[in-house]
Amino acid sequence: MKYRLIPLLVLALSVLILSTLPNSVQPITILQKDITYNPEVEKVYQKALQDYQLGRYDMVIWELEELIKVFPQNHRITSILYLIGRSRYKLHKNDAASKTLHLLQKQYPKSQLWDDAEYLLAAIEYRRGLYSKVLDKLLYLVKHSDDSRLKQKATILAYQLLQAKYSASDLETVTFKYKDSTYKPILLLAKAAQFWKAGKTEQAKRLVNQFKLQYKQSILIQEADSLARRLQQAPAGVVKIGIILPFSGYFAEEANAIYQGIQLALEETAGKLPVQIKLEVRDSRGRVVEAIRNIQQLCADPKVIAVIGELESEPTAAIGVVADQGCQTNKPTSGYGLAPTDNNGSLVVLAPVATETGIASLGNNIFQLVPDVRLRGEKIAQFAMLKQGLKSFAILAPADDYGWEITDSFAATVDRLGGQIVAESWYYESAVNVKPQFRHIREIGFEKMIRDSVSVAEPSLSISQIDSIVSVIKQQKLERLLSESKGKLADSTAYPITSIDGMFLPIYSEDIKYVAPQFALFNIQAQILGGEFWNDKDVLDDNRSYVDGAIFASGYFLNDTDPAFRTFRDHFRKRFGRTPGKLEVFGYDTFMFLNAALQQRAFSRQSILQTLLDIKTFKGLHGTFHFGEKSRVNSNVNILQYANGVIRKLQ
Incomplete structure (x- = not known):
C-alpha cells in the first residue's frame, strides 16, 4: 500500500529543528582551553552575540570574520565559527554555513560544539532535501552525543523524519542498515506508525504495546502514547469521495496530475477523522455520456458523499446536473454516524478547474473552485x-x-x-x-x-x-x-x-x-x-x-517562497518523484477544501453540502477561495504582471 504522510509532520520537523537553534547564546559560550583569555576578543564576541539576537546576521558574520583575521587563534574560536555558521544558516546561505561548520569540526574535533555543528548540518541537509544524510547525522547524535538536549531532539526528529519522508520499504532498508540496539526504539515505533498509516490498525497496536513494555524510559514514550491514542480513535466506518476524470484520452496527463494532487492531500490527512476516507475513481474517457454513467454509479452508492470532477466544462456541467437531480437512492447506509436516510439525495460536486460561466447555477450542489470566465x-x-x-x-x-x-x-x-x-x-x-x-x-x-x-x-x-x-x-x-x-x-x-x-x-x-x-x-x-x-x-x-x-x-498564483507550498512540493517530490505543477496544486487544494468540511464531522451528503456552503473563505496553496453569501463560485481573481522576467501579484 502506498504510504501516507502524517498531517503537519514536515512542518513539525522544521519547527523542531529550528527550536534547537534558538537565539539564546547558551550553546555557544564555550571557552577554548589552553588559549589565553583576550578581553578584546571577548568584547567583539559579546557584541556579535547581541547582533545575532537582534537578527543582524550579516553584521555578525562581518564582525567575527574581521576578528578572526586579527586574532586567528583565540579563546572563543570554536564559538565564533559556530556563530558564523548559524548566522549563515539564518540567511539561507547553506553552502557557506556548511563550509564553516565542517571547518569547525575538522580543526577542533574535540570541541564541545562539535555535536551542535553536526545538528546544524543536519538542518542544512534537510533544507536540501537530502533526508538520508539528515537521518545519518541524527542517528549519530542519538548514539554518540553527550549532550542530553541534543540527544533528545535528535531521537524525536529521527522518528518523525522516518514517518514523513520514508515509505514502508524505505524503513526496511534503514532497519537493515542500523542494527545497533540504540536505534531499535526509534525503528520499532516508526514501523508501528507505518502500519497505522497503511490502515493496519491491529499490527500497529501490537507494536506500540511492545514498545511501551520494552522501552518505558525511552525519550519516545510520549510519542508512543500519542500514537496509541490515535489508534484508539481509529475509523469506525467508511466515507467515499468520488473522482471523475478523463484518465484515458486527450487529457489523460492532466487528469493524472490533478489526481496525484488529490492523492497526496488524502495521504496527508489520513488518520485525522473518526471515519476512513476512500476514493472511488472513475474514468470519463473525456466523454460526456461516460461521465454521466460514472456519476449515476456513484449516486447509487450511499457511502459516496461528494464527487470531484471533471476537467472540462461540458462534462462537469453534466455530472453536476445529474448529481443534483438524479441522485436518489433508497439503499440503507452503514458506517460511522450515518443514518439510513442521510445519504439520499444530491451529491456535492467540486469542479477543480472548470471555468465556464453558469456551471454552478445548474444545481444547488455544484462548487466551482476557480473563478469563471x-x-x-x-x-x-x-x-x-x-x-x-x-x-x-x-x-x-x-x-x-x-x-x-x-x-x-x-x-x-x-x-x-x-x-x-x-x-x-x-x-x-x-x-x-x-x-x-x-x-x-x-x-x-x-x-x-x-x-x-x-x-x-x-x-x-x-x-x-x-x-x-x-x-x-x-x-x-x-x-x-x-x-x-x-x-x-x-x-x-x-x-x-x-x-x-x-x-x-x-x-x-x-x-x-x-x-x-x-x-x-x-x-x-x-x-x-x-x-x-x-x-x-x-x-x-x-x-x-x-x-x-x-x-x-x-485564478492561479503561487508564491514559491511560501512555507506551505515548499512543504507540499517536498512531499510531492518524495511521493511521486517529480516536481508538481499547476494542476497538481489544483487537485491538492480541491481535496483540502473538502477536508475542511470533513474536519467538522460532515459525513453525509446533506451535512457536507451545508458545511461547504458555510465556508466563505478558504486558504489554498494557489490562493484564497472567496465565496459570496449566495455564491458557489470562487471569486478570487489574481491580477498579475509580467515584468523583468518575473510574474508578480498586483492585486
Whole structure:
C-alpha cells in the first residue's frame, strides 16, 4: 500500500529543528582551553552575540570574520565559527554555513560544539532535501552525543523524519542498515506508525504495546502514547469521495496530475477523522455520456458523499446536473454516524478547474473552485480602469466560446464604468497572421487621435463637422505618408498610435508567440491586458521583448517562497518523484477544501453540502477561495504582471 504522510509532520520537523537553534547564546559560550583569555576578543564576541539576537546576521558574520583575521587563534574560536555558521544558516546561505561548520569540526574535533555543528548540518541537509544524510547525522547524535538536549531532539526528529519522508520499504532498508540496539526504539515505533498509516490498525497496536513494555524510559514514550491514542480513535466506518476524470484520452496527463494532487492531500490527512476516507475513481474517457454513467454509479452508492470532477466544462456541467437531480437512492447506509436516510439525495460536486460561466447555477450542489470566465473579464477591466486609469480599449480575441464570453464581460464592465471600446476584432482557428486585425485597430486608433485633437482644439464643433474635418485630415496625412513611403506602406507603422489606452488580448498561451510580435509591429502604444492563459512564464520569457509589462487576470498564483507550498512540493517530490505543477496544486487544494468540511464531522451528503456552503473563505496553496453569501463560485481573481522576467501579484 502506498504510504501516507502524517498531517503537519514536515512542518513539525522544521519547527523542531529550528527550536534547537534558538537565539539564546547558551550553546555557544564555550571557552577554548589552553588559549589565553583576550578581553578584546571577548568584547567583539559579546557584541556579535547581541547582533545575532537582534537578527543582524550579516553584521555578525562581518564582525567575527574581521576578528578572526586579527586574532586567528583565540579563546572563543570554536564559538565564533559556530556563530558564523548559524548566522549563515539564518540567511539561507547553506553552502557557506556548511563550509564553516565542517571547518569547525575538522580543526577542533574535540570541541564541545562539535555535536551542535553536526545538528546544524543536519538542518542544512534537510533544507536540501537530502533526508538520508539528515537521518545519518541524527542517528549519530542519538548514539554518540553527550549532550542530553541534543540527544533528545535528535531521537524525536529521527522518528518523525522516518514517518514523513520514508515509505514502508524505505524503513526496511534503514532497519537493515542500523542494527545497533540504540536505534531499535526509534525503528520499532516508526514501523508501528507505518502500519497505522497503511490502515493496519491491529499490527500497529501490537507494536506500540511492545514498545511501551520494552522501552518505558525511552525519550519516545510520549510519542508512543500519542500514537496509541490515535489508534484508539481509529475509523469506525467508511466515507467515499468520488473522482471523475478523463484518465484515458486527450487529457489523460492532466487528469493524472490533478489526481496525484488529490492523492497526496488524502495521504496527508489520513488518520485525522473518526471515519476512513476512500476514493472511488472513475474514468470519463473525456466523454460526456461516460461521465454521466460514472456519476449515476456513484449516486447509487450511499457511502459516496461528494464527487470531484471533471476537467472540462461540458462534462462537469453534466455530472453536476445529474448529481443534483438524479441522485436518489433508497439503499440503507452503514458506517460511522450515518443514518439510513442521510445519504439520499444530491451529491456535492467540486469542479477543480472548470471555468465556464453558469456551471454552478445548474444545481444547488455544484462548487466551482476557480473563478469563471465572466469574473476574470470583469476583474481585469475593473483593475485597468480603476487602478491603472485606462479609459479606451481595443480587443483582439479568439472567435470561440471562451473568447466571446470573456470579451463580453470585459466590454460590459468597461461600459458600466464609463470607458470606451474603440475596436473589437476576432481571429478564427489560427493566430499565425492577425495583421489585418491589427491594421484595422490601428486605423481606428489613428482616426481617434485626429478626432480627439480636433475636439480639444475646437470644442464647439458639432459631431458632423468633426467628422468632415477628420476625413480631410486623415486623407491628407495618408497622402503624405504614401508619398514619403513611395507607395510601399500607406499607413506607416513608424507613427505610434497613442489614442488607445489598453489592448485586451484574451488569447491562448500558444498564440502569444504569434500575436505579441505582430502587435509590436503595428506600434499601438497601449498597455497589454490578458486573461488566464497569459499565466505561463516559459511562454512569456520566450517573448519577453514584446510582452514585458503585460497585466493579466488569473485564478492561479503561487508564491514559491511560501512555507506551505515548499512543504507540499517536498512531499510531492518524495511521493511521486517529480516536481508538481499547476494542476497538481489544483487537485491538492480541491481535496483540502473538502477536508475542511470533513474536519467538522460532515459525513453525509446533506451535512457536507451545508458545511461547504458555510465556508466563505478558504486558504489554498494557489490562493484564497472567496465565496459570496449566495455564491458557489470562487471569486478570487489574481491580477498579475509580467515584468523583468518575473510574474508578480498586483492585486
